Amino acid sequence: MIEITSTPIVLVIILGIAGVILPIISITQKRSISSNVYGVISLIVLISAIIFVIYQLAFTETLSFSEDVLTIDLIGDLFAISMLLVAIMTTVGSFDFIRKKSHSSVYFSLILLSTIGMILVAYSTDLVMLFVAWELMSIPTYILAGFLKKNPSSNESALKYFLFGALSSAIIIYGISIIYGITGSTNIAEVMSVFSTIDAEMLPLALLAVAMFIAGFGFKMGLVPFHMWLPDTYEGAPPTITALLAAGTKKAGFAAAIRIIIIGTIALNFDWTLALGTIAIMTMTIGNLAAIMQKNLTRMLAYSSIGHAGYILIGLATYPLSTIGLQGSLFHIINHAVMKCAAFIAVTGIIIAIKTTYVEKIKGLGIKMPITALGLTISLLALAGVPPLSGFWSKLMLFGAALDAGSTYSWIYWLAIAGVLNSALSLAYYGWIIRKMYFEGERTIRIKESKSIIAVMIFSIVFIVGVGVYPDPIIQFTEKIIFQLTMALS
Amino acid sequence: MNNTLIDFVIVSITLLSIGIYGLAVKRNAIRMLFAIEIIINAANLNLISFARFLPHSGGQTLALFSIAIAAAEVAVGLSLIIVAYRMYQNVDIAEFRSLKG
Numbered sequence: 143m144i145e146i147t148s149t150p151i152v153l154v155i156i157l158g159i160a161g162v163i164l165p166i167i168s169i170t171q172k173r174s175i176s177s178n179v180y181g182v183i184s185l186i187v188l189i190s191a192i193i194f195v196i197y198q199l200a201f202t203e204t205l206s207f208s209e210d211v212l213t214i215d216l217i218g219d220l221f222a223i224s225m226l227l228v229a230i231m232t233t234v235g236s237f238d239f240i241r242k243k244s245h246s247s248v249y250f251s252l253i254l255l256s257t258i259g260m261i262l263v264a265y266s267t268d269l270v271m272l273f274v275a276w277e278l279m280s281i282p283t284y285i286l287a288g289f290l291k292k293n294p295s296s297n298e299s300a301l302k303y304f305l306f307g308a309l310s311s312a313i314i315i316y317g318i319s320i321i322y323g324i325t326g327s328t329n330i331a332e333v334m335s336v337f338s339t340i341d342a343e344m345l346p347l348a349l350l351a352v353a354m355f356i357a358g359f360g361f362k363m364g365l366v367p368f369h370m371w372l373p374d375t376y377e378g379a380p381p382t383i384t385a386l387l388a389a390g391t392k393k394a395g396f397a398a399a400i401r402i403i404i405i406g407t408i409a410l411n412f413d414w415t416l417a418l419g420t421i422a423i424m425t426m427t428i429g430n431l432a433a434i435m436q437k438n439l440t441r442m443l444a445y446s447s448i449g450h451a452g453y454i455l456i457g458l459a460t461y462p463l464s465t466i467g468l469q470g471s472l473f474h475i476i477n478h479a480v481m482k483c484a485a486f487i488a489v490t491g492i493i494i495a496i497k498t499t500y501v502e503k504i505k506g507l508g509i510k511m512p513i514t515a516l517g518l519t520i521s522l523l524a525l526a527g528v529p530p531l532s533g534f535w536s537k538l539m540l541f542g543a544a545l546d547a548g549s550t551y552s553w554i555y556w557l558a559i560a561g562v563l564n565s566a567l568s569l570a571y572y573g574w575i576i577r578k579m580y581f582e583g584e585r586t587i588r589i590k591e592s593k594s595i596i597a598v599m600i601f602s603i604v605f606i607v608g609v610g611v612y613p614d615p616i617i618q619f620t621e622k623i624i625f626q627l628t629m630a631l632s
Numbered sequence: 633m634n635n636t637l638i639d640f641v642i643v644s645i646t647l648l649s650i651g652i653y654g655l656a657v658k659r660n661a662i663r664m665l666f667a668i669e670i671i672i673n674a675a676n677l678n679l680i681s682f683a684r685f686l687p688h689s690g691g692q693t694l695a696l697f698s699i700a701i702a703a704a705e706v707a708v709g710l711s712l713i714i715v716a717y718r719m720y721q722n723v724d725i726a727e728f729r730s731l732k733g
Contacts, residue, residue: 288712294728305664316675322682328694
């Protein structure tokens with residue numbers, strides 16, 4: 143049984159109550175309340191939630207894959223912490239963006255509700271729970287993507303996102319129905335034990351189910367055959383919500399994928415390395431090649447986020463052969479969440495100040511908005527994997543794992559080669575943005591930067607540089623996660 | 633009349649194919665939404681028919697959850713489509729071209 147004081151239940155209660163109460167406050171109050179009040183309430187709730195998770199993590203022992211619907215394990219804790227970090231950064235970054243807009247209480251409340259969904263996806267070990275949490279995560283973000291009702295591109299992005307998101311959940315529920323038909327259970331631990339002794343004639347159906355999961359989660363993760371919606375949605379949605387999508391829901395897709403695909407791989411004893419490796423190479427190459435042709439900063443970051451999904455997939459593809467790969471994946475997930483969120487919040491700051499995101503228009507940004515430009519530069523360099531920053535270590539682990547696994551299949555070396563080449567390619571367009579910001583444009587005066595965005599920038603600079611200089615705690619934590627996962631699987 | 637499990641599964645697979653065909657061919661947002669609904673209902677039919685031939689009813693519970701969630705999803709989707717219709721006087725997603733590149 144799950145206790146009422148366990149991490150996910152308490153998080154659902156505190157975030158859920160705040161999420162439901164915020165719109166009620168705004169309806170019942172006659173006079174209008176400043177949007178900052180709602181923002182501060184949800185910020186307090188999110189910060190208390192993250193403190194609770196860290197406290198529980200430090201003082202309780204956990205086990206992976208119980209018979210329960212939710213399991214409090216280290217992998218769930220890692221994802222919960224990174225989702226809450228992203229939610230906090232998004233909420234703080236939204237303060238100045240949402241100030242003049244209507245329905246700000248609904249905006250903050252939907253962010254809280256979507257965060258509950260992401261956290262539950264990370265903790266769920268039952269397919270029913272996983273599906274419900276997946277929808278709880280997705281449905282608020284459909285509305286949030288179309289939040290700027292008067293803006294045609296916001297609406298269009300929300301409609302595209304909705305159609306592909308609904309398709310992805312339809313495919314996932316079909317996959318769940320097949321797995322339920324084969325195993326007679328929806329608990330992932332039971333599914334694993336049935337899968338490991340599966341009949342040879344049932345194997346194709348089980349593979350079909352796992353392939354449906356890859357497709358369904360792949361839509362959210364932005365893997366390449368399923369990535370068509372992603373640039374449009376990221377460009378049209380409000381930039382703060384793009385931060386939430388790129389850093390939050392995408393990572394929740396990976397949380398679900400690690401739970402199901404890896405376990406399906408191991409239990410079915412079927413080699414997915416070639417399929418996942420091909421998807422990884424295609425994803426990073428197409429993402430980075432498309433990004434280099436973009437003129438719009440948001441769209442460029444959207445394609446770069448497709449490319450990073452490819453890097454993270456290297457770890458999943460090489461998992462049975464090398465545990466360092468999955469460790470690197472988890473490390474890169476938390477790094478990419480912070481880096482991408484910081485980059486999109488910086489874009490929010492640019493939109494508030496100069497109303498456009500075309501790279502040609504941000505000339506001289508280093509003088510106009512020094513702190514936003516510095517935050518954007520640091521996060522771009524970290525995304526490219528420049529050594530003293532956090533992105534370097536996770537990429538090193540991923541490519542190192544690909545080289546390590548190359549002793550089993552010689553083609554896996556190509557994963558590492560493609561990864562390194564793509565990182566070099568990405569440095570080209572990140573460098574182009576940085577050059578426009580610092581080395582072009584005539585002398586301009588400084589524009590007033592929004593305080594909330596400065597706060598997010600300072601936090602992310604400290605995080606990225608701090609983790610880059612001293613990555614040991616997170617690496618050790620991911621090592622413990624992998625140890626727990628292998629113990630549970632063996 | 634006795635129906636065997638395979639009958640239900642064949643109907644479900646047919647519905648899945650109809651849904652995928654609808655998504656691939658149609659460009660009207662409402663038709664695409666209905667195609668997705670057909671896929672979800674194919675999965676529900678699968679779940680209920682498997683639950684009938686299994687000793688417990690977990691599948692029916694999941695089907696109930698999925699019906700309720702699909703309703704919420706359709707509510708959100710139709711509201712987005714209505715906003716798009718007010719803006720463009722049209723629900724053809726091939727006509728929405730403010731974003732490209």
